[in-house]
Amino acid sequence: MSKGNSKEPENTVDGKEKGIQETLSLEQRVEIIKKSVENIIYALGDDPKREGLVKTPQRYAKAILEILWGYFADPDDVIGDAIFEQDYSGIVIVRHIKFFSMCEHHLLPFFGNCSIAYIPDGKIIGLSKLPRVVKFFAGRLQVQERLTEDIGKFIENVLKPRGVAVYVSAYHLCLAMRGVKKEGVKMDTVFFSGKFQNDDNLKNFFLKQIREDRKIEI
Numbered sequence: 001m002s003k004g005n006s007k008e009p010e011n012t013v014d015g016k017e018k019g020i021q022e023t024l025s026l027e028q029r030v031e032i033i034k035k036s037v038e039n040i041i042y043a044l045g046d047d048p049k050r051e052g053l054v055k056t057p058q059r060y061a062k063a064i065l066e067i068l069w070g071y072f073a074d075p076d077d078v079i080g081d082a083i084f085e086q087d088y089s090g091i092v093i094v095r096h097i098k099f100f101s102m103c104e105h106h107l108l109p110f111f112g113n114c115s116i117a118y119i120p121d122g123k124i125i126g127l128s129k130l131p132r133v134v135k136f137f138a139g140r141l142q143v144q145e146r147l148t149e150d151i152g153k154f155i156e157n158v159l160k161p162r163g164v165a166v167y168v169s170a171y172h173l174c175l176a177m178r179g180v181k182k183e184g185v186k187m188d189t190v191f192f193s194g195k196f197q198n199d200d201n202l203k204n205f206f207l208k209q210i211r212e213d214r215k216i217e218i
């Protein structure tokens, strides 16, 4: 398509330079999302101008930018200066961290809980930071498998511990509301590294702790 053709669709990614998304202002992001949501309402056969819907594109744009805040944050800011030198050779387990994320295949929510364990090697992380790490990686378009791995690898990188274990259990609305419509189905994913990967006793210890958690409903 030739340049300067005024008939080119506005506010689409087509034809935009690679990397240009990083330079968009918040207002530009809101405008692009608003147009897209108006188009969805129109394509559904409803009237984007009727009273109940007229402010929906604006509301949706604000909501989705807030939900997917992980795109606009720096992971180093998420943990700040909350890493401490500490001699402790036991296991640290933080259980049942609730999270909400968005499935990248259907742009529908998936949500559940995440449990993390690590065996320090001289460094520990402030307790409140692990939930922040989970929420940071959940705050972008995800698949559960990658979310689990992102969390595990991030902890590995910042703490260089002797092992990391991450367990994620989640409901997917794309599974519950469409397709096979399996309302009650939960998906579980696990990441192990270092000592957790090589030691079956440790693996089983971690999984036993988590199984206890499964008695608690989300």
Ligand SMILES: [Zn+2]
Pocket: 103, 104, 105, 106, 107, 108, 172, 174, 175
């Ligand atoms: Zn999905």
